[in-house]
Structures are given as C-alpha cells and as structure tokens.
Amino acid sequence: MTKRAVIALGGNALIKPGQKGTIYEQFANTRETVKSIVKIIKDGWDVVLTHGNGPQVGAILLQNQAGRDLVPPMPLGICVAESQGLIGYMIQQCLSNALRKEGINKDVVTIVTQVLVDDKDPAFENPTKPIGPYFNEDQALKLLKDGYQMTKQKNGWRIVVPSPDPKAIIEANIIKALLDDGIIVIAAGGGGMPVVERKGWGLDGREAVVDKDLSAERLAEAIGADVLLILTDVPYVYLNYGSEDQEPLRKVNLEEIKKFYEDGHFPAGSMGPKILAAIRFLENGGERAIIADIDHAWEALKGETGTHITK
Numbered sequence: 001m002t003k004r005a006v007i008a009l010g011g012n013a014l015i016k017p018g019q020k021g022t023i024y025e026q027f028a029n030t031r032e033t034v035k036s037i038v039k040i041i042k043d044g045w046d047v048v049l050t051h052g053n054g055p056q057v058g059a060i061l062l063q064n065q066a067g068r069d070l071v072p073p074m075p076l077g078i079c080v081a082e083s084q085g086l087i088g089y090m091i092q093q094c095l096s097n098a099l100r101k102e103g104i105n106k107d108v109v110t111i112v113t114q115v116l117v118d119d120k121d122p123a124f125e126n127p128t129k130p131i132g133p134y135f136n137e138d139q140a141l142k143l144l145k146d147g148y149q150m151t152k153q154k155n156g157w158r159i160v161v162p163s164p165d166p167k168a169i170i171e172a173n174i175i176k177a178l179l180d181d182g183i184i185v186i187a188a189g190g191g192g193m194p195v196v197e198r199k200g201w202g203l204d205g206r207e208a209v210v211d212k213d214l215s216a217e218r219l220a221e222a223i224g225a226d227v228l229l230i231l232t233d234v235p236y237v238y239l240n241y242g243s244e245d246q247e248p249l250r251k252v253n254l255e256e257i258k259k260f261y262e263d264g265h266f267p268a269g270s271m272g273p274k275i276l277a278a279i280r281f282l283e284n285g286g287e288r289a290i291i292a293d294i295d296h297a298w299e300a301l302k303g304e305t306g307t308h309i310t311k
C-alpha cells in the first residue's frame, strides 16, 4: 500500500521574511518549495498539500478596503476562498512543471475547501485572531461600520475575528477519491472557509478564520494519512524555546508531548496549534506527526531531521 502524507506548508513557503510579497517573489519561493515535495512524490508517497494564507488574505482585505467606493467589499470567507484560488494556482502550476521535468506523470488539482465548525463554538463570542494589515483610524471606522471587530495595536488598527475549532472537512470524500486515482491534491488552504450547518438550509459561511494546522489534522484524519508533516521556519520543536537552554526535540512520544504542551512550551498562534494538531492526529489513528523546516521536508520524512512525534 502506498503511504499517504498530508503536508502543511507554513507561511515561509510562499513569502520570505523581508519580502514585499510580489507575485514574482511568491512564484519564485513556490518553485523552491515544491522541489522537496517532488522528491517525496518520487519516493512513492501519496500527497495532499495544504498551506497558510495570512499575508495573501490580508492583501485581499486591504484591496477590498481601498477599492470600496468602486466595487462592493467582499466578506472574509469570500476573501479566504479567493486566497485558496490564487495560492492553489501557484502551487499547482509550479508543482506540475517540476514533476514534468522529472518525468513524473501525475496531475495536481486544487480543491476549494470548506471546513465545518460548530455554530456554538465559544470562539464566536470572543474574537481573538488579528488578521490582515494595519489600518489607520479612518479606515478602521469604515470597517467597524461594515461589521468588523477591530483591535488597536501598537502600529494601528487590525481586524480581529473568531478562530473556531475545525470539526470536519466538507470536501473530504472527493479529496479521498482523487487520491485513490493517483492525483495530488491541494486542499483546505488557509485553514478552509468556516461553515456551519443550519437546519433547513444547509451549509452557511461564517466570518472567521480556521487555524491551518488544525484543519490539516482533520484532513489527515479524513483521508487516513499515515503521516502529518507540518513544515515551518524552524528545524525542530524546542523546549524552552528562545531561552539560552532551548533544547530541540527529535523523537518524542504522545504522552511526553502532551505533558510539554500542558507545561506551556508551545504558545497559541504559532507552535501551539501545530502540537495540538500532532496530538489529535495520533489520538485519532495517525502513525507519525513531523514538524520540520520547509527546506528539509524530504529529509524529515525519511527520518533524518525534524521533530518526530509517535505514539
């Protein structure tokens, strides 16, 4: 049986620190990122890719805001869908080109993906996730009128939105069917568009963002992945991260990582959700979760680097 991996690409897969995020930069970064993915595919893995969208969805929000007198601004869920399209297109094209160059005959497709959340998730009462760019006070007032919640930070105003817990991937069955057909799938980008189930109506979008690592885990569960590979900008998960005695974790079991998680080694909003995703994946039948840096994805999957979490 072919092994299956869900690979979550961190923000640095597409935009490097200090870059403006022009489309040329993003394509150049994506071409680099897919190199290790090609090696993984060459090794025979079935692959589902997912990715973050922070800077991209932020840019779309800003464009909406700047053009609001010319075209109606779009709500957040729509902006997330747009970002899935634009990022999916980049990865799809770069990966297809790279595969073809290696003589690998495989198709790549992006699935616009919705993620089911609970309408009663307490996160909806307490928006905590700042998203997108900084706005000045005038812009912030307009956004408040549009119904956004805003928070004032050092560098200006930002939109804050709820970040509910993902429960299920709506398009899971089609993603699975595509994998069974040998197709490489890009899905649940930016954590997916959060939707709730309403009686007598069906699915309905909500103004929120879902953490991409937690959605990647639901995706991994749904397709019966063997490995959840979370790629980011650090080579290992560390204990006492940022202090002089920080210590890389190379191999760690479920019980140990749960204890470190409870001891507060992994902050919310960065390493926290990755660890929670790893814990959930193992508890829900996954074999191995790996957290590693994006340039060594292939080596990490082979067991040569990265933090490996197993039962």
Ligand code: ADP
Residues within 6 Å of the ligand: 009, 010, 011, 012, 052, 231, 232, 233, 234, 236, 237, 238, 239, 240, 241, 265, 266, 267, 269, 270, 271
């Ligand atoms: P991504 O876009 O890949 O999701 P994040 O910024 O959300 O990136 O998460 C990765 C970051 O988590 C690292 O750059 C690092 O600064 C931070 N981090 C926080 N705690 C830890 C830890 N214990 N070990 C490693 N990295 C950590």
Ligand code: MG
Residues within 6 Å of the ligand: 269, 270
């Ligand atoms: Mg993150």
